[in-house]
Amino acid sequence: MAQSAAHRGLVVVAEDEAAIADIIRRHLERDGYAVHLESSGTAVEDAVVRLSPAALILDIGLPGRDGIEICRRLRAAGNWVPIVFLSARGEEVDRIVGIELGADDYLAKPFSPRELVARLGGLLRRSNRPEPQPDTTLTLGAVRIDTATRRTYLAGQHIDLTATEFDLLAFLAKHPGQVFSRAQLLDHVWGYANDPGSRTVDVHIAQLRAKLGSVAVLRTVRGVGYAAEPGDR
Incomplete structure (x- = not known):
């Protein structure tokens, strides 16, 4: 999708399974997002710093550097981009560790792409919504x-x-x-x-x-x- 058509912001999707990444990309673009794909964990942090995305969809099981470590490093560097974790494992411990490190939401594979897009939209609306004045x-x-x-x-x-x-x-x-x-x-x-x-x-x-x-x-x-x-x- 052309950047001019992506009115809802840029999302970095870090997913090493090409088929899953493509499904996520298509659903996000259909909903008005621009998408940047990364398949290697060693490239994700640079992409986030360079592109300043609206959000990061982050698979835990990335090659090179896993999602847990990427999240840890981003938060330690003071980068608070909204993060939605994806994991094939789905154990409760993965969810807890992710949240403890500063993730905003979590989905276990297999997941509904529509649910992922809906959760991302809700997260971004909460992050960006204006508050009533003057009681702020x-x-x-x-x-x-x-x-x-x-x-x-x-x-x-x-x-x-x-x-x-x-x-x-x-x-x-x-x-x-x-x-x-x-x-x-x-x-x-x-x-x-x-x-x-x-x-x-x-x-x-x-x-x-x-x-x-x-x-x-x-x-x-x-x-x-x-x-x-x-x-x-």
């Missing part, structure tokens, strides 16, 4: 969330969050004290209501708590879900 700041104790700039501060110091971590924290902060189930959070934040056997929400909550340190503004309601509480607990 949310506060939870020492945590300040600027929804206009999508930046989060802890005691005045900026902390790095992935797009999904930011969306999850901001959503809970907009409804302080209200308890949301995992299914409700998947629906409101990720845009899909069911992910059987997944600990996606739990792991993102754990990552937020790790980044917020001792500032305990996220409360677990056993057997129900999670809530944001103003102030330290």
Whole structure:
């Protein structure tokens, strides 16, 4: 697809299986994205830095350098491009490790290309959507969330969050004290209501708590879900 027709941004697809890469490319282009394909793990980081894509679809099992290491290196370098992991293995440990490293979403092979495109679209809409003015700041104790700039501060110091971590924290902060189930959070934040056997929400909550340190503004309601509480607990 010509660049002029790709109105939804550029997506780097890192996938070494040519047939799968082609299917992903065709579905993304059909939905209005430009696509850059990489089949070797050693070339992905350079492509992301050089092209500044809207998102990266990253297969874990790449030759040369696997997706886990690529994600680790990008995040360590301060690059927070939205990442959707793909894996042929599908074990829960892969999902957890990916999220812990800063991935925004995860799909196990075999997957529906339409679902991949839908999840990517939801992720990018959340990352880019404008917030109502002028109330752009949310506060939870020492945590300040600027929804206009999508930046989060802890005691005045900026902390790095992935797009999904930011969306999850901001959503809970907009409804302080209200308890949301995992299914409700998947629906409101990720845009899909069911992910059987997944600990996606739990792991993102754990990552937020790790980044917020001792500032305990996220409360677990056993057997129900999670809530944001103003102030330290």
